[in-house]
Amino acid sequence: VSAGAIASEPGGVALPGIFNAGDCYQxxxxxxxxxxxxxxxxxxxxxxxxxxxxxxxxxxxxxxxxECVSCHTCTARCPKSVDxxxxxxxxxxxxxxxxxPAPGQSRTVLFQKAFLRNIRRNGRLNELELIGAFKxxxxxxxxxxxxxxxxxxxxxxxxxxxKLKLNGAKVRDRELVERIFDRCLSEAEN
Amino acid sequence: xxxxYYPGCALHGSSNDYxxxxxxxxDALGVRLRExxxxxxxxxxxxxxxxxxxxxxxxxxxxxxxxxxxFGEVLAPCPLCSMELLKAEQVLRTDDAMxxxxxxxxxxxxxxKTDVLNLIQVFQKIGVEQIKAxxxxxxxxxxxxxxxxxxxxxxxxxxxFDDCERPSSMETLLEALGSKTVxxxxxxxxxxxxLTMANEDSVLExxxxxxxxxxxxxxxxxxxxxxMCHVNLxxxxxxxxxxxxxxxxxxIYYLSDLVGMALGLSDDALGINRHFVYRG
Numbered sequence: 362v363s364a365g366a367i368a369s370e371p372g373g374v375a376l377p378g379i380f381n382a383g384d385c386y387q388x389x390x391x392x393x394x395x396x397x398x399x400x401x402x403x404x405x406x407x408x409x410x411x412x413x414x415x416x417x418x419x420x421x422x423x424x425x426x427x428e429c430v431s432c433h434t435c436t437a438r439c440p441k442s443v444d445x446x447x448x449x450x451x452x453x454x455x456x457x458x459x460x461x462p463a464p465g466q467s468r469t470v471l472f473q474k475a476f477l478r479n480i481r482r483n484g485r486l487n488e489l490e491l492i493g494a495f496k497x498x499x500x501x502x503x504x505x506x507x508x509x510x511x512x513x514x515x516x517x518x519x520x521x522x523x524k525l526k527l528n529g530a531k532v533r534d535r536e537l538v539e540r541i542f543d544r545c546l547s548e549a550e551n
Numbered sequence: 552x553x554x555x556y557y558p559g560c561a562l563h564g565s566s567n568d569y570x571x572x573x574x575x576x577x578d579a580l581g582v583r584l585r586e587x588x589x590x591x592x593x594x595x596x597x598x599x600x601x602x603x604x605x606x607x608x609x610x611x612x613x614x615x616x617x618x619x620x621x622f623g624e625v626l627a628p629c630p631l632c633s634m635e636l637l638k639a640e641q642v643l644r645t646d647d648a649m650x651x652x653x654x655x656x657x658x659x660x661x662x663x664k665t666d667v668l669n670l671i672q673v674f675q676k677i678g679v680e681q682i683k684a685x686x687x688x689x690x691x692x693x694x695x696x697x698x699x700x701x702x703x704x705x706x707x708x709x710x711x712f713d714d715c716e717r718p719s720s721m722e723t724l725l726e727a728l729g730s731k732t733v734x735x736x737x738x739x740x741x742x743x744x745x746l747t748m749a750n751e752d753s754v755l756e757x758x759x760x761x762x763x764x765x766x767x768x769x770x771x772x773x774x775x776x777x778x779m780c781h782v783n784l785x786x787x788x789x790x791x792x793x794x795x796x797x798x799x800x801x802x803i804y805y806l807s808d809l810v811g812m813a814l815g816l817s818d819d820a821l822g823i824n825r826h827f828v829y830r831g
């Protein structure tokens with residue numbers, strides 16, 4: 362694989378972005394420094410290897426990309442300047458676009474989607490609304506009662522500390538935020 | 552001194568104790584913060600996980616607003632915000648076609664020349680010696696584990712701040728204010744950041760390790776400059792203690808809490824009494 366190039370299997374998916382994945386020589390430093398590698402089905406170095414081999418879809422279907430906490434330790438320590446953290450982002454974007462996140466990781470995906478819907482509507486994060494929307498969508502998916510009510514007792518304790526805002530802030534020009542979202546998301550589709 | 556201010560969603564939400572602290576502390580040091588007019592969310596973790604264009608356009612809008620307001624420098628006390636702003640700036644500076652396209656998307660031209668500063672950099676701008684000269688109560692009782700987490704120093708080539716493996720800027724500042732600092736192993740490890748709700752299990756494990764390591768190296772508090780680090784280490788501390796059957800009882804301060812304390816400000820003025828772990 363030539364330096365910097367992202368190969369794709371014949372008929373496979375090409376990955377946007379340059380991450381120098383071609384330069385990886387499998388030293389494993391990314392995995393050694395990863396704080397959540399023990400929770401992953403594929404180690405960060407294995408994800409890079411799959412991308413090198415053009416098996417992008419397999420990488421994008423892994424649990425690993427959703428266990429990743431985006432701490433950038435892998436990228437910081439790579440002796441070949443492979444941007445492993447950037448690669449993880451690109452794989453997540455691909456997995457969402459193709460509606461193919463690994464089963465069992467959908468809760469994290471639901472959270473990120475609920476977060477974006479919230480920003481789209483308000484321009485700024487409305488925390489209470491986000492918690493409500495996320496818990497509801499997670500419940501409709503898993504029908505898991507304990508998760509629905511987990512941390513519910515945090516609300517009064519946050520309130521007591523003046524940390525809970527019932528009417529979240531909104532930006533003045535909310536239509537503009539909508540337009541920014543529309544333009545970005547339609548470019549992704551094309 | 553007057554600088555632009557991008558609070559970000561956390562500081563206007565449940566991390567408003569951080570905003571109280573930053574404002575009180577900088578006010579005492581003669582720094583006036585002027586909020587970026589009608590700023591929007593930077594997109595946080597969600598945007599870069601889901602759509603690359605959005606993860607550049609949302610911060611770019613804020614950079615353009617800061618330019619329109621005439622701010623050469625903008626403080627973003629949340630490292631996720633400052634990293635996203637700087638990451639967008641890096642892309643826009645190096646890719647002119649992208650900069651023009653993004654300008655159309657966000658309906659404002661963007662030069663991407665704003666100096667985005669984290670909280671430590673603002674203290675450095677004021678000057679360690681000048682802050683030292685204003686100390687009313689030296690921090691003699693403090694044994695701080697300075698915790699940088701991820702995004703104050705990484706990605707290094709985007710942020711160009713301190714040393715991402717062995718940062719020392721918080722120690723330099725706090726030691727000048729009379730504090731002791733401890734040498735420990737977890738200062739640049741991740742606490743799980745914004746996954747507090749989506750993946751609580753990871754957050755509890757990572758944050759537990761950080762608290763345990765700080766304590767075993769003799770710290771009597773952990774110092775952060777990030778709202779997410781504070782949520783995970785302070786608000787979630789009881790959950791961590793329950794999960795791992797330990798008692799951490801570790802005070803978690805924002806950097807501005809300790810600077811403010813040294814300047815003689817009260818816990819109330821700094822919002823310290825609104826932390827979950829609070830000894831009074």
